[in-house]
Amino acid sequence: MRSAFVIGCRRQGRCSIAQTVSAGSNEHRDDPIALLRAAVASAAASVAGAVDAPAGTTLERPRNAAHGDFATNAAMVSAPVARDNPRNVANKIAAELTAALGDDMTSAEVAGPGFLNLRLSDDWYGAVLAHVLDSGASFGAGVAGRPEKINVEFVSANPTGPMHLGHGRNAAYGDALSRVLAFAGHEVGREFYINDFGSQVARFGASIGARARGEEVPEDGYQGGYIDEIAAAIDGAASLSDAELATQGIHQMIERIRHTLDRMGVEIETWFSERTLLDGRFEQALQALSEGGHSYEHDDALWLRTTEFGDDKDRVLRRSSGEYTYFATDIAYHADKRARGFERLIDVWGADHHGYVARMKAAYQSLGNDPDLLEPVIMQLVNLTEGGQRVQMSKRSGEFVTVDDLLDDIGADALRFFMVQRSHDTTMDLDLALAREQSDKNPVYYVQYAHARICSIMRKAGAGEGPAGAPPAPGHELHESERALLRRLAEFPDEIAETCARRAPHRLTIYGRDLAAEFSAFYRDCKVVGEPEAVQAFRVAICRATRDTLARTLDLVGVSAPQSM
RNA sequence: GCGCGCAUAGCUCAGUGGAUAGAGCGCUUCCCUCCGGAGGAAGAGGUCCAAGGUUCGAAUCCUUGUGCGCGCGCCA
Incomplete structure (x- = not known):
């Protein structure tokens, strides 16, 4: 009990x-x-x-x-x-x-x-500081109750177009979540599912082919200048088959996406090609569903009885045309993740996929898995604003704003901090004017500035990286600002645990801002350099602990912690 | 119509059972002989969408309603 x-x-x-x-x-x-x-x-x-x-x-x-x-x-x-x-x-x-x-x-x-x-007592506060410094890089780490092997699938942008706003939020969230889960002691696999199979791929190839031959793209094709760029980058594109163009085009798009994610500082370990499932794993999954009595033929199509596990209606696995659905290969993909030893699967999906949750969980259960161990996380929409006005189109191209546009505009640090700042389940506004601001009005600069300021103080104190060691017990009556800052620091491990448990990395940005604000109050009230030796030593130790915790917090969000700005 | 999500200060949002509901931005008024002013202090600003219910105690949990977003395909 x-x-x-x-x-x-x-x-x-x-x-x-x-x-x-x-x-x-x-x-x-x-x-x-x-x-x-x-x-x-x-x-x-x-x-x-x-x-x-x-x-x-x-x-x-x-x-x-x-x-x-x-x-x-x-x-x-x-x-x-x-x-x-x-x-x-x-x-x-x-x-x-x-x-x-x-x-x-x-x-x-x-x-x-x-x-x-x-x-x-102040001795207790001294023990808090000693604990933070003794823990060093592992302060707040390993707080997961029971370490799990977790797969985090995120972004998974279709390789038929560039990354847009929603993908940016998805990437920032998924990467921050992966980082904090790993920090807390879980074994995390970060994965991008490449949808390089199915009807959209054919349409993509046809669109490239049309542009290569100087024709209009088909009615149901892909529009946009990037299609022309891809067509131009493929040698002899006009004479290649649509299928070949699709393959080469997808390769190019993946490289572009990879580059965009690099610019964001997002790490993907496994790029998983949908197409490769057709080596037998796909058939295996379908067979398992069939043997379990979960699928059936009807109207020349193959259906999965997802209503058995709470879905609104049954779903098609194989169309009457003989083609398989995206859903069918996705089931095989999830079976494969499980087969690779991941006990918990987190899927970070866009808002338009929320109707997909019930069927995927039902399918996962049909395969004999515990549906609670499949956690789809739905990212709500992002609106861009500028001076209170809604902007959704890129000024440059007139097309929808891409993540690359945003990186050019506000930079990776601001993009990541702003995108993670809001809870994933709320529609958010990203204020470009604020994100661009290089001042205390901008929360990411505020937190980074506190870090840089601490570095400056420590340089002035000649503290360097010397042995962190156990700081002296406070020889002076602590200022209330010192106590408040130490309480905030002490809270960090709990904050990590809570961030993980709630899959809520936005907490980290709030914690970072709170810690920075607490430091600013300490800075105002407590002089460090030039105080009596024992006092300076204690306060330098506070600075060191705060600096490292701020840096850790920013790193978990994927934002840099500059030593000077 | 059905399903999911959301509704908290002028704006953007934190806050998943505790004491007087918070932050940032915006607004008003202050502070640079001071380790980084890229900073700090003070103030104004609230029927926590509404109505019921559970509880010693509800922004928080439960019901119903309203409003907004998204989804409802043999697309992905």
Whole structure:
């Protein structure tokens, strides 16, 4: 029996639930936050007369300073179990905590309906800083409860055209998610599915052929200047077959997409060709569906009974014409991912694919898999704005804005930060004027500036990269800005865990901005260089920890952390 | 019509059961003999779409309604 005990933070309106830990857990023995959390859980369990703290017990960072450094609702949650009123329970928990934490805690006050407001000593804050620096590059890493082998399929833009806005958001999200999952300890495979098979490929080849011969593209063909460019780049294009043109054209488009992703700093490990599934794996998947009794013939077509697993209607695998559908090969693709040992599949799809979710999960289940281990993530649309006006067309070409256009315009850092900034399930506006701005108005510059400023301070302090070592215990009374900054730093591992659990990398951009703002307050209140030696050493250590955590946060989003700007 | 998503400050958005709902932008007013002013401080600005329900406690969970987006093909 394991009851969840969660720590949350609550400051400036944010409330995050994080890592769940059961009472008495020994993990992160040297992590002051984990120790505090464990002490609260243990005290609550003891007072409630239970083995574990009651579910729903939280440790929060109150936004109101009068509510202490940390606060817990343990007493209110435990009261029903303890058959006592919350304030009495709170007093008992406070007594237990005082005994358990000793000098680390300076006060535990009962407040309001039964909140317990805790204040920690400066020595405890010193231990937080020591923990961050001791952890070094692994601070916040490996927080995944149980490491999994996860496949993240993203972008998968059709190789019949350039990457547009939606692909940019998809790429920024998928790459950031992959990075943070890997950082948290999962084994992650990043994959791009190349749709190089089927009717669209034929239309693509026909379009190139038409342009190569100076004809108009067919009614159902692909329009756009890039078709002319591809036709011109293929030797003797006018005399090649449409099929050959399609093959060469797709190769070129993939190279273009690869180049665009490179410019964004997006890494793809596996470029998976749909066509290669036809070597037998495709037939194998269809056979498995048939043997499982999930497919049937009707009206000369082959159908999958997806309604068996919650879809609205059954779906066609093989058309009456004999051609297979995109859906059919996609099923084989998912079977292949599973066969390659990935236990969890995350598919990052565009908004127009949300109707595809139910059928794909049904198909995955038909293959004998747990549908919960296939997670389609739907990216909502992106609108571009400029000075409040909606812009969707490129000024240069008059066509839809491509990712390359945006990279030319606002750069990779701004593109990635802005695209990840919003939760994937909300339609977002990207303000080009703001993204272009090279000032504090622009959030990505704000965070990068804080990092550069810390680097400058450390240069001035002559700190260099010397041994991080254990910083001296604070010899001075800490400034409230120092405590606030250390609390924010200490929150990082929980933030990583929560970002992973919710598949929500946009949290990282918020955390980065909050950490940068917290540093700015520290910078305003606390001088580093020129202070007495012990004070300077302690503050340089704070700078080092903040710099590294800011850099890590930016890196997980795929944004650079410049040492000077 | 059905399905999925969304609805929070003038704008763009955080916030998936806790105390007085936050940030950025915009607006108003301040701060450079100061380790980077690419910065900081203060202020104005809210029926958290509506109505019910669950709870000691709801922006958050449940129902219904409204509005917006997207999808509903033997396309991909």
